[in-house]
Amino acid sequence: MRKLPIAVSVAAVALTAGCFSSSGADAKAGSLAKGNSLDGVTLTVGSKEFTEQLVLCQVTALALRSAGATVNEKCGLQGSNTTRAALTSGSIDMYWEYTGTAWINFLKETEPIGDPAKQYKEVAEQDLAKNKVKWLDAAPANNTYALAVKTTTMQQLGVKSLSDYAKLAKSDASKASTCVASEFAGRSDGWPGLQKAYGFTLPKASVATLAEGAIYDAIGKGKPCNFGEVATTDGRIKALGLTPVPDDKSFFPVYNPALTVRASVYEKNPAIAKIANPIAAALTDSVLQDLNGEVDIKGKQASEVAETWLQSKGFIGK
Incomplete structure (x- = not known):
């Protein structure tokens, strides 16, 4: 959702992204790893800088590691345009984006689509065709x-x-x-x-x-x-x-989060979808409020919050 600074150069993206690299914690196999091996695969996960994105970055990194992948983290990039440029340039392989942000700011559409399913479908189809960005399943949460x-x-x-x-x-x-x-x-x-x-x-x-x-x-x-x-x-x-307050005229655009992956990376590793999609299905408004609150209200680290939630769902092992 929102806050989109002026586009930056790819060189600047690579420099900024490098400041956030880390190997992160290991994760034991859980339900997400069953039949979805990523052994021998190295992936880089990125995110924007606000709390929800930092949590989702850690959730994704842990989930992929639980399936055997080696994961580098570039969590906390400054703004949507910077993070998107990191994806399309190859500095990162994936990050969570919001349907409304992509529709209005990346695909340059002026009128949002009120129906979430239709908005997602149009975003996913256009972004893949025009920019070779693969959208995995969108979460029911709406960060609008x-x-x-x-x-x-x-x-x-x-x-x-x-x-x-x-x-x-x-x-x-x-x-x-x-x-x-x-x-x-x-x-x-x-x-x-x-x-x-x-x-x-x-x-x-x-x-x-x-x-x-x-x-x-x-x-x-x-x-x-x-x-x-x-x-x-x-x-x-x-x-x-x-x-x-319920928006009974559906004025505000829909901002469903979904993991976006460079198409070339997804084509080589389609198991990423089987790992990420169950996570997306579990991310409701209430769940994200709780996860964000653990960081913003209780002062916990995003990595700790992500690990605890994934384990509570059985997505990764304890």
Whole structure:
């Protein structure tokens, strides 16, 4: 999802990526390794720099090692464009990308597709044909934007959907007070587009612009806002007792994560799909919120969180 800096040169990608290389921990065989040997195969897994991506990078590296692969890690690359360039240049072999990001930013489409299955199908087909990037199965999780509110406040205000929120904004702007980050405030798929899609305009006095990380605490406290912009798989949603308001008009683009692999790498090692797809199927919004929260709220390392989760599912051995 989101935050896409200007494209960088391949040389810069290779230099930056190298700073994050590591051999990582070994993993014992579990259910993912059954009939899916990667013995003798060396692979490089990358990721972007935010928490969810760091966890997914570790999940993937451990899963591949459990099937016998030698895995180099380049987790924590700066931004979507950098990470994508690392993939297409061959600096990394795979990383988790989001359908909405690829559709709008890499495939240069201007209108997102509201149906997740159709969005995935179009992204997967076009990216393979145009860029030789293979998309494995997408997770049901959707790391998109949302407006969230403290669950108890949501019940008190009787808001069950963004259409209800729009009515509240018109009838009592102070109760509809909303915190947004500067990027969201200016994006067509952010605050301006949301107001247009739902037919309301919240007075400036009821809109506060905060740093993105500060918004979660602000919503939890109800100061300076009752509602606020969030990412739907962020661990702080569950930890702070927040609820994303249902987007009943499907305004926000779909951002389902999926492991993307260079086609040449996948063709030589099709077992990668049999290892990654069960992982994708298990990644719901709630699961990613929990995994992200283990890092952001409890301060655990992404590698520890990934290993514990994989073992709990029986995906790798203990």
